[in-house]
Amino acid sequence: MKKRPRVGLLICSDSHYLSKITRGAHAACLEMDADFIILNGGKIKENQELDHYQKSIVYQYANVMDLDFLLIPYSSICPENNDIAKAFLKSFEVPIIILNQPSPLYSSVSYNNFSGTKEAVDYMIENCGCLHLGMISGKKDSHGSIERVEAFKTSLKNHTLAIQDDDILYASDYTKNHNELIRDWLILHPYIDGIMCASDELALCLYQQVNAVTNKKIGRDIFICGFDDEPIAAHCIPLLSSCHTDPSYLGYMGAIEGLSTLKKDKHFHKTIDTFFIPRESVGYNAQTEDYLYRFLLDCKESHLPVDYVASGITNYVFDNRLVYHLPIKDNVNQLFTLLLTVHEDQLVDTSTKRDMSQIIEGIFTYDLLNYIDIERFLSATSFVLDCYHSHQKNVHLFYRKIYSKIITSYHMIISKRELHYHEEFTNLNKVNRESALVNKYNHIFDVLANNLQHFGVKNAKLYLYQEMIPYYHNKPFELPDKVYLKLKIENQQVIPCSQQAYYLHNIFNDIKPYQLISAIYSNDYQIGFFISDLSLDQSELIDYISSQIGSSLHFSAAVNKLKQFSTTDTLTGLLNRRGLIESAHRLLNSLNEKENAYFFLADIDRLKYINDNFGHKYGDEAIKVATHIINRIFKDNSVIGRIGGDEFVVIFKCAGTSFINHFKQTIEDVTLSENHHHHLPFKTTVSYGISVIDVNHSQLDLTQMINDADALMYERKKKKKMKNPITN
Structure with a gap:
């Protein structure tokens, strides 16, 4: 059977830009009958926040998914063009297609930022009569900024207009979070009558500052153009002129060209033109x-x-x-x-x-x-x-x-x-509340399944590592060979999961045509990964769901650890008195009509003699040997506890009393085997007694039963000491 083509896409956050790229790539995969896998991670840069580098682990799975190629929106995933970003790209063992940045080493689909920008600046000079133009750009060394600034300078040069270095303002990115920077620049450049912005968000930030610090009217006294043609550009006041781009076309062309060209083992480099759209902010009043x-x-x-x-x-x-x-x-x-x-x-x-x-x-x-x-x-x-x-x-x-x-x-x-937004908000509150009430459920995965159903997740799988793995920034992280399927939802129904381990490559061989994958982590620990078919419109939930799963698992592990400390004997790992009573009640409640419950009481022979003659270290070893003996005898349908220095209690259930016939021989055989295995300078043996528990007794009190047994054991020890004071 011929393998379906498989396309991967890295995204790092919920943004309008990346959502469009995702939509375009998905459309191409549907058109070409290919699998589409989205890996939702973090940004790759030198000073990563904990959240970003922990999320970024998911990108490593691209190497075990049998992808035909991987789409990477470079400027979003790798904001800095440095050695870290280059090493990140080299880490992939599958063909790479770079989106929105040309590359000599990889196939690419990118915008022609030059064409639209030059057209816009030409228009402001020729149609608006601008003589003193400025520009607000993104980061100085980014590909998009370099092309747009070059187009700006070229247009001014062609029109024989002078330009000063400080007429170009470089922001750290293309977002609108630069009010103070832009305000100070405007105040220092009162003569500027036209401004080219490298993004619509920067232009909208400029709108606010023009209104705040100048008396100029946009579209009459000062002319502004943005870039990207975001929906807000055609709805703000005055309407913002912009350079049209379509990020979905980047994703679409990247996937289409990859599916048709990479089969021939050839690199390709496609460029998508941008074009200028005049609106009111450059004095253009004609309506479309x-x-x-x-x-x-x-x-x-x-x-x-x-x-x-x-x-x-x-x-x-x-x-x-x-x-x-x-x-x-x-x-x-x-x-x-x-x-x-x-x-x-x-x-x-x-x-x-x-x-x-x-x-x-x-x-x-x-x-x-x-x-x-x-x-x-x-x-x-x-x-x-x-x-x-x-x-x-x-x-x-x-x-x-x-x-x-x-x-x-x-x-x-x-x-x-x-109504949906209201329900979603309500569900968020439910999820947060129920995640903090882990003890309400028998199992943490009941909590997670319930939460995912709140969000209407139809199909999902949660795979966890055998144990939480610490991971720190700039340290290597090796993916484990095996993971464990802990939660599975099919058609909104929770499917029981076995404790079976799965090899990674087998998991991704059996993936659906559309999947969204994210890392599960908490603080400095990697826990596993989450696979779902959340729709593109729901993809903004994936960050919340992933972090909520990670936090819930970490919180549950911490609660279980505290509970284990309070209910477990540290030396043997057996239940202590409190843990024994709690577990025994659950065991007795599970009895069926054909089963009886029994009370087994044992203590270690001559433990004081061992401690006095060989030291307490060997005394502890004797306790461990006794623990092995009892664990081997009572494997199933039992709860085992250590209630004193050398005392053990087992509450177990079984059908009938036939086990009594060979019980003594079983203990002797197991005792001989364990002593032979541990090679201690003495023989460890236990004395014991068994009684039936009357579960129908209305006054059944396990606490009192254990206390009474403890008292009886104490009286028996006193008698044994009187008979043999040296060895007991």
Whole structure:
């Protein structure tokens, strides 16, 4: 059977940018019938926070997954282009495709940052009349910053405009967390009349500071352009001009090219152009709706085919963005095709109304709502009515029903989302509360399964290492060969798990077409990893779920350790008096009708003689030998405790009394075997007695029973000492 192609993707946080890359790569894998595995980790840099380097362990699993290639959004995973980042890339034993940065060593898909930036700066000089331009860039040595700054300088040079070094402000990243830096720079550069920003977030930060420290009006006195064309750019005030990029196309092209090119063992280097979109922040006041209206009028006058017009409207609604395999774009196209064919002299029949209603319901769904701009959609619907049916009263009435259906469907999904967010918040509180009440459950994995079901996780597996492994920054971490499946959920049903160990390569041979994987850790300890099929829209939960699992397991281990200290004898590992009583109650409650419960009491012969003549170290060894003897005799259906220096109690259950017939011989054989094995300078033996426990007795008191046995044992020892004071 031919192996399905398998694509891996590294992501390091929940961000709009990485979500788009993930969506694009996933679409390509669906199109090419390939497995898609997302490894959710941390950033790789010199001064990593504990959270990041612990999360990053998951990246090592890429080498045992039999991947055809691995997609790495370089600027997000490796923010610094240094030796650490280079060593990280070299650590992979599978082909690598770098996203958003060209590389001479690996295949790559990257933006042409130069083209869009130069187009934007040219526009501000030529159309806005800017003579003193500045730029706010990201980190100075990042690939994107270098290209965008070079484009900025080239445009100024081509227009013979001077530039000073401090006219370019370098921020540490592309985020909007640079208010003070940008404010100080603005105050020192009052003459600047146009500013190119390396990201929309930097531009929005600049918006705030322009309003705070200057009297200039954006789009009239000072002109601003961003980069990335984030959704907020077309909704802020004034509308932010930007350079359009589509991160999903990076992921899509990376996966498509990898699946088609790497089979030939060839590297490839693809570049995606960026382009400038003028808006109000550079004085451009024409609305995009004007283009659509003129487009519709031209189409009507030229009698162009309905399918051509519907396709143009659809492209407007989606702003020329790729929507890949999703049905929403086809549904929008189909709806406008039907709307364009409605005529005055042909009343809309019931079948067509039903079809349109179903199409609208297919457009406004919970999962697809993110992909459509409701304002553009309503504008397009209105323009079709004005251009094609302005004098048709019957059609106007029909359109009113269409608008009503659209608004109703839209608000219904918004209401569902609000309810979902409320439920999610409630579930977070439940998870936090139940995670702190581990003792409420018989097992920590009951807690985790319950929590995952709160989040609606449909399929998941939790694999843990045999023990927690300490891991520290810049120290090597070797993945264990085997892990243990501790929790399994299939179709939201918890499946019982055995304690069987699994080899890593076998686990990943049996992986599903879409999986999201994250490391399970707590503080400085690696615990295991979590595999789920959380959807792309739910992927923001994975960090919380992983950290919650890690914290719960660490907390549970700490509780169990404390409990073990309070219920276990440190020398032998047997239960102490308290632990024995707690466990005995559980054992007795599990009795069935055919079983009897028994009380076994034993002490070590001549322990005082051993301590006096050989020392307490050998006395401890005698206690350990006695422990081995008793453990071998009572393997199952029993609880064993050490209740004094040389005293042991066993409460056990079995069907019938036939064991009594060979019990004495069993003890003698095991005692001989253990003494032969340990080679001590004396023989360790035990004296014992067995009695039946009347579990039906209403006044059954295990504590009193053990205390009474302890007293009887003490009296018997006194008698033995009187008979043989030397050896006892």
